[in-house]
Amino acid sequence: MKGAAKPSARKNGEQRAQAAVACARCPLRRLDCFDAYANDRIDFIQSLKIGELHVDTDAEIIPEGAHGGHLYTLLSGWAFRFKTLSDGRRQILNFLLPGDFIGLQQKMSADATHGVRALSEVRLCVFPRDSLWEIHRTYPDLAYDVTWLAAHEEALVDETLLSVGRRNAAERIALLLLLLHQRASSLQLGDDSGAVPFPITQQHIADALGLSLVHTNKTLRRLEATGLHRIRGGRLSLPNPAALASLADHYGRTATITRPLI
Amino acid sequence: MKGAAKPSARKNGEQRAQAAVACARCPLRRLDCFDAYANDRIDFIQSLKIGELHVDTDAEIIPEGAHGGHLYTLLSGWAFRFKTLSDGRRQILNFLLPGDFIGLQQKMSADATHGVRALSEVRLCVFPRDSLWEIHRTYPDLAYDVTWLAAHEEALVDETLLSVGRRNAAERIALLLLLLHQRASSLQLGDDSGAVPFPITQQHIADALGLSLVHTNKTLRRLEATGLHRIRGGRLSLPNPAALASLADHYGRTATITRPLI
DNA sequence: CGTAGATTTGATAGCAGTCAAACATCGTGG
DNA sequence: CCACGATGTTTGACTGCTATCAAATCTACG
16 A cells, blocks of 8 residues: 655665767667658658757656656666555556657646656657647657557556556566567567666655555565576576466467657 | 446347437537537548437447447437446446547557447437548547647546545535536526436446445435535535535636537 | 435455565576 | 675564355345
8 A cells, every 4th residue: 555655765866968879770660660751751850859868877868747748759778657545555557678768748637647757767759849730740650650559658558557447466567568578579678688777766666556565575575486486696587488377367468569759 | 345336137228320410410519518610520520420320228338348340429318438347346437418529549548448329218319430531631620639638537537536535525425516507508408497417326426436336325414404405306506506516616717618529 | 204325434354565594596706 | 805784575473354154134125
């Protein structure tokens, strides 16, 4: 019942700007999990981009309840979206990996929204808040992609809601590990042994799945003992993904599809 | 742990088509919770509309796992989006009220998606599945509204995820009742005493909040005893919204804003 | 008036939360 | 090179919120 959101000696933002990388040479774009864009589209995106933002581990990228603000594309590093109750209970809404688009909510929603915080050192591509409208007006197909991204992110949250609402601790953790591993793998973050970076603490897992830290630990321990996963040195490997999928009752498609990158 | 999704003698679809209402005379559009659209936009929407769909109580509007399919705007009646696990556990993702746009997910998402089921008799405005692209290409500002709707729906799910993950039973129920009452009220579904239609069973509440039916009932009972709500004859009234808001730790904006209607 | 679905209630069980404390890691400074 | 503090991981003991089981109403309606 206590989603610890302890202030955690936050290293206070320290957001420094820096020379930007040209979109045409964006390292993410080369990955085959992203749609290939024609040059004019990439040039257009480039024209919207106003810079890059580098953020330290554990710093807030967007404060909870912020309105307006910029739009971002996560270039490197991991982050998460979250909401908190006034007594400190925290719920992580989903994790953000490279290629994810950030800030749509703050743009549209009138209600108090969620915060975004870095899990590792993070580099973000920055767009002014009105580029959303610019995109719609100028490049309908890009706008269509924005809609795709919004719908896709909602699908992720839907899946988590199913987990938190109806799966038990082991099932929830199994699915989370599975999905994170899939996402990281598709970004080719894995090494030759299939281990992907995992800058997430057990407290984060607990907060993402509506569990307590202690119970998360015990469940994690049990899963590892069964050989279902292994977390060492900030990396996650899954010796038996099929077993995890079966445990989580998750029969998602295996065929990897490409997605938009803005 | 058992989100009962008992097949419930489903009255098997019975989806009949019928003469359509002209968008220019759409009764929803008159409500002041919706954006006012210029005539050309309404004409454009009208040109996309291919008919109306009437669905019986408890019938499936979109089967779980369906791909493609039409797009809908809910004209009258209530419905809900849901996902189920293979053993029958069901999670309701959110409730759908008049004016809500349905089908975005099925259009975009490649993963298995969610189903949509009617809570009452329902009338839907039907659009072919490629009107989404049509909208983006022809009316950028309408496309912008689609994005708004997608982001807004995600915000609703985010809020529910916070509830299910971190609020206890009483808090969850308090917030659900509060939000549903607000939404129904803004649609002017309430009578003079402030009671709004409430075509929802306790099983639905349980499935929406990740609770068991029995515990939902007991908690509901306790809340009503405290005078926090009253459900009679399929109508919900909230004698003390402020107390509910405080219990749920919910400090959403009170100012009613308008939203898009497509 | 009988039946199916929905609501209630009481009893019991268990998954997960809370409390407390030991242990492990890691960067920093003496 | 090791003490030290901060953060994160583990464990054990105990509690409790919520699930499950069973069964009695209550309601709507053909």
